[in-house]
Amino acid sequence: MSDLFPETIPSQAAPPPPRDDAPLADRLRPASLDEVIGQDHLTGGEGAIGRMVAAGKLSSMILWGPPGTGKTTIARLLADAVGMRFESVSAVFSGVADLKKAFAAADKAAEAGQRTLLFVDEIHRFNRAQQDGFLPFVERGTVTLVGATTENPSFALNAALLSRAQVLILQRLDREALGQLLTRAEELEGPLPLTEEARDALVASADGDGRFLLNQAETLYNADLDQPLDPALLGRFLQRRVAVYDKDREGHYNLISALHKAVRGSDVQASLYYLARMLTAGEEPRFLARRLIRMSVEDIGMADPQALVQCMAAKDAYEFLGSPEGELALVQACIYVASAPKSNAAYKAMKASFRSAKETGSLMPPQNILNAPTKLMKEIGYGSGYTYDHNADEGFSGDDYWPDEMEPQTYYTPVDRGFEREVKKRLDYWDKLRRERG
Structure with missing residues (x-):
């Protein structure tokens, strides 16, 4: 046994059947995998879990999905399906001592020929060192690890642990699956005191969370209502589920990515939707203002230089008005950037010029355009031969401004859209004069 986990304790006892007065969600917990709702892509005969159960052999896995989708139940x-002993720990309430006990119990069970499935709820909450502690026990087969997480495993779990476990994605429950849950509840408790329209509204309010839906249904049963509620009365009686959104986690990055790509794709309506999703979930409006400003220079640029002006004005308006009035300025800026002509020519020019600057090092500009504030500098040729453009015909000298050791480069190539069409005409005009003057 590893020195990290030396102690032994008895095996974890199986939970007793739910009492008659247990919460509705517990009383409706599936008794077999084929009763699990909404995850047929995993538990069905062709799914990863279905195939493992049919073979009678499980591999370690990470169940990744939103709350209320059945991770613990599965x-x-x-x-039970493969005859393994079940051991459970929660990363919220457990520490190294609890893991030591769980692994010691699994070792003892293995000596008696009993395999152990170790379920770790909220596994992403264990730190990196604690996650590494699982590795030797998983590798030698002391336990088959089943971790549950609501966070993207790519960010939340060690690469070494991920390499030893399959990541299986649970889907948020759709309207059909949530409807099936309510039907099961009604078979057990009787019809819900709702009109058909209110029943649909109750399903929509759950936002894919089966446990939340059943808790709401239980509240309705316990209320002992005299008559069915319509959608308006239901809305006053119950609260909607708060949307899942952690401002420093994957939900944040998924939505800002969706907003940026909808703006880039010139879909005004989708852009407004994702902006609203973030604002109503409590995102910091200043963060969104910064992102809109970035979009204005990365994806629009010179195709419509007013996009940057509009976004900066929206930022100033929000700072002046605050919430919620100032959020309208962000909506206006979002509409402007999403509907504007798009060009990443300036963005590409920046990357190309930065790359060129790094590659060419410390090349001196040509002497004719160097400043000559001292007598010595004038004597050695600084500024000699410089042509003042305003004194030349058409205000253009056509001089060569590149270092002597470097050929002229082209970094910025405007597109033929929006204001950049006019910019292209200007560049073509200067290039024509430059060729004519050698």
């Missing part, structure tokens, strides 16, 4: 049913 883990417990997996153990």
